[in-house]
Amino acid sequence: MRNKRITLCWLAVVLCAMGPAWGDAFTAGGGRLVALQNNDGGWDWPLSDGNRNIGSAHNIVAPVGMGLAQAYGMEAASSVQAALLKAGTYLLLKGPRQIVPEDGYFAAALDGILGGTKYTDHVKNNFFKPLATGTFPYWGEWTVRVDTTWYLGNLRLMRIDQGLPNLGAFDCGMGLHAARAVGMDTKPWIAATKAALNVVREGEVFDVLGLAGAVLGLASVGENFDPTRGAFSGASSLADLGKILAGYQLATGGFTWISSSMDNGVGNEGVQETAFALLALAQLDSSQYLATITKAAEYLKKSQLPTGGWENFAGDGENNEVTGEALWALAVAEQAKVAEKVD
Numbered sequence: 001m002r003n004k005r006i007t008l009c010w011l012a013v014v015l016c017a018m019g020p021a022w023g024d025a026f027t028a029g030g031g032r033l034v035a036l037q038n039n040d041g042g043w044d045w046p047l048s049d050g051n052r053n054i055g056s057a058h059n060i061v062a063p064v065g066m067g068l069a070q071a072y073g074m075e076a077a078s079s080v081q082a083a084l085l086k087a088g089t090y091l092l093l094k095g096p097r098q099i100v101p102e103d104g105y106f107a108a109a110l111d112g113i114l115g116g117t118k119y120t121d122h123v124k125n126n127f128f129k130p131l132a133t134g135t136f137p138y139w140g141e142w143t144v145r146v147d148t149t150w151y152l153g154n155l156r157l158m159r160i161d162q163g164l165p166n167l168g169a170f171d172c173g174m175g176l177h178a179a180r181a182v183g184m185d186t187k188p189w190i191a192a193t194k195a196a197l198n199v200v201r202e203g204e205v206f207d208v209l210g211l212a213g214a215v216l217g218l219a220s221v222g223e224n225f226d227p228t229r230g231a232f233s234g235a236s237s238l239a240d241l242g243k244i245l246a247g248y249q250l251a252t253g254g255f256t257w258i259s260s261s262m263d264n265g266v267g268n269e270g271v272q273e274t275a276f277a278l279l280a281l282a283q284l285d286s287s288q289y290l291a292t293i294t295k296a297a298e299y300l301k302k303s304q305l306p307t308g309g310w311e312n313f314a315g316d317g318e319n320n321e322v323t324g325e326a327l328w329a330l331a332v333a334e335q336a337k338v339a340e341k342v343d
Contacts (some may be wrong), residue, residue: 025135028308029327031069034083041090046319060321062102067324069109070331084245094123097139099127104178120182128184152192169196169210173217180221193217202231203260208248208273215241216280242284245277246292253299271303271312271322276331286336300326
């Protein structure tokens with residue numbers, strides 16, 4: 001498993017040398033997120049309610065913000081930096097009941113760009129640490145204090161109640177990735193990710209996304225896994241799971257939204273599935289999967305709307321969260337390509 005790092009500055013130089021198409025993608029995408037940002041620093045879901053003073057969805061600031069951070073890394077525009085600072089203010093105003101696990105990786109990205117540790121510290125002190133010590137205040141009919149294992153178990157139960165059990169693997173895997181990003185003990189997150197992956201139902205909605213999130217999380221901490229049951233019980237390692245995930249790529253480069261729909265030419269591709277599959281495979285082994293990653297990135301580029309944003313499926317409607325995820329994945333794809341040339 002190869003883990004290559006390059007600086008954003010060096011990446012920006014290489015992107016400029018590759019021509020205007022890539023720069024345009026990040027300029028347009030970043031500009032779109034800046035234009036749609038609410039006054040409090042957050043964003044509406046899916047796009048805009050027409051009022052910048054209300055409506056920010058607290059659970060999407062991390063993926064949207066990650067896309068904005070990547071756009072800033074590519075062009076360093078002052079407008080994008082200002083938007084990042086506003087998003088950081090929004091994050092700092094979130095209390096324990098508004099913070100979600102994904103805020104961890106966005107907090108780490110903000111600190112990496114802007115310096116210091118205040119964003120990471122806020123998320124750790126108000127979310128990850130209280131969970132680790134069993135003092136996290138959970139809401140309901142009465143206030144209870146819970147730990148990480150209880151929280152993740154309840155999160156998975158909520159997905160089952162929603163009729164979306166496969167999303168539990170995605171949630172736990174991305175939470176694991178976030179816990180690692182902020183420097184927390186990842187053991188309970190690893191256990192939850194493995195348990196959730198063991199019960200993914202093949203051919204049901206979000207099975208591809210669930211696998212992608214779990215692979216991303218486990219790969220980020222270098223944790224192997226041999227599933228014992230569920231859709232992926234035939235795999236014997238994390239490497240095997242990566243091969244299964246790569247197999248869900250369609251001829252267009254996009255990844256199917258569900259494993260039972262592998263037909264080409266009928267719109268089975270999902271931008272969200274493509275983005276997270278790309279991120280997972282890049283985290284697992286960017287060199288081995290470079291061709292798959294590059295093809296997925298080309299699909300994402302071709303899927304960008306004239307507005308600069310993205311929609312999940314053709315005709316589905318533009319979505320701020322999906323725009324952030326697409327930009328994040330495109331940047332990681334370019335990092336993989338540049339790293340291979342530098343190596």
